[in-house]
Amino acid sequence: MQDEPIDKNVILEELSKLHELDCNYGDGRILGSMCTEAHPFAKEVYCKFLDTNLGDPGLFKGTKSIENKVIESIGELLSLDSAYGNIVTGGTEANLMAIRAARNHARKYKGIVDGEIIIPKSAHFSFKKAADMLNLKIVEAQLDENYKIDVESLKEVISDRTVAIVAIAGTTELGLIDPIEEISQIAFEKNIYFHVDAAFGGFSIPFLKQRGYDLPDFDFSLLGVCSITVDPHKMGLAPIPAGGIIFRKEEYLEVMAVDSPYLTVKTQSTIVGTRLGASSAATYAVMKYFGRKGYCDLAEDLMKTTRFFYDGLVEIGYDVVCEPELNIVAFNHPDMETNELAQKLEKLDWKVSVAKCPKSIRVVLMNHIKMNHIKELLEDLKEIY
Ligand SMILES: Cc1ncc(COP(=O)(O)O)c(C=O)c1O
Structure with missing residues (x-):
């Protein structure tokens, strides 16, 4: 720690620069996290x-x-x-x-x-x-x-x-x-x-x-x-x-x-x-803010996005590990090793996560992943194909 106090604005500027290195949920690129942006x-x-x-x-x-x-x-x-x-x-x-x-x-x-x-x-x-x-x-x-x-x-x-x-x-x-x-x-x-x-x-x-x-x-x-x-x-x-x-x-x-x-x-x-x-x-x-009704709507929305993604993957020929029960879809390319697919997706700036059992790419469809992000992801997966 330095000896002398530092001006608040200088500290904030330094912190903001570091914060900019963090991923942002709003970009819809974080595919493997089970956390999401909290409600304001x-x-x-x-x-x-x-x-x-x-x-x-x-x-x-x-x-x-x-x-x-x-x-x-x-x-x-x-x-x-x-x-x-x-x-x-x-x-x-x-x-x-x-x-x-x-x-x-x-x-x-x-x-x-x-x-x-x-x-x-x-x-x-x-x-x-x-x-x-x-x-x-x-x-x-x-x-x-x-x-x-x-x-x-x-x-x-x-x-x-x-x-x-x-x-x-x-x-x-x-x-x-x-x-x-x-x-x-x-x-x-x-x-x-x-x-x-x-x-x-x-x-x-x-x-x-x-x-x-x-x-x-x-x-x-x-x-x-x-x-x-x-x-x-x-x-x-x-x-x-x-x-x-x-x-x-x-x-x-x-x-x-x-x-x-x-x-x-x-x-x-x-x-x-x-x-x-x-x-x-x-x-x-x-x-209190959401109540049962609000959470029911949220949970159903997540399942709709999940279903859309699942159907899209099947349509373009990916092997999906199982029918999703909740908002996670895990899949593999029929002819590409999981790590290779993960690397290709990372290169396209998707923050992917690899499951161990069975080895597969896993996408957790949390609230920050919207329909437009899924469509974009499916387009990229089609190109990789
Ligand atoms: C089923 C399950 N249990 C426990 C945990 C651990 O939760 P946390 O990371 O909040 O400690 C996780 C995290 O994803 C989880 O999926």
Whole structure:
């Protein structure tokens, strides 16, 4: 750091130049991100709550009550009357909390010390971080030919050390929904903690179902489901960082509680101490602003763009990996290696993302990708062909 203060305008100029190097959602060129530009109203509210700290909720009682209301609303969206949980930084932290709750619960009530978590091969890498931090072993369940959890393979790997089973509602690479009802039944019968990672699908599936889309149940209406991750900063249009972790029972928060002596509350269950109230306030605002109807419209619009892209790809002869269930389309050129196609698209200034399983180009049709961008992309793909 330099010794003398620097004029604000000089600093801003430097920052603006660096900011110009960033990609811009508005260009419609970011094809692989699960985030998008937050709604302007949510950003406005976020700024008003920048100094609030939910790590010390006794000092910010109003903002804490906003977090409680958001958790209640998301819980209601997920068929839960009394929801417990927190607005956190994103899906990673939400998944970490869920796995920590499961581990501590199993340790306390079943005496499991060398725990294992069963995750599908399609799970987000955040579970690898969670297992590493919590000293748990990862056991992978295989996928079936439709890239969803193979339930038989899952049953085979359940053991006395299983502290949690994880399934995904909206996989990161393909946007697919695992057979959650079936897995919930197994977890319920075997009394194993069951976590659903709906970081991506949580702000979309309930609304699409409401509009009549034929999607499977994935939420707390299924008795085995103990917790769900839902990210407002993805299709919820809340500013980054906003993830949500919702628990069925308060005891899952209780098993994570540690004493917090110098604060206004006696215990804390979250991973981070000082934490943003702004994320809760902005999420509250954007959820109120859209309401169910607004989110239904948004989710349906995304699916229309998705369908348009899917049909366009099929028409020009690309191999599409699967019928999209949510707003992700993954595809390959019939005669070109995936990396080569990715490089060609990058040269044309598309910010692409390559999926691993199966290897393919994956496009996440977030709100910043409009019909004109898709038409342009299809034109480029046709030329490459
Ligand atoms: C299914 C799923 N879970 C968890 C995450 C992690 O979310 P975040 O990047 O907000 O931590 C992602 C991110 O894309 C995801 O797709």
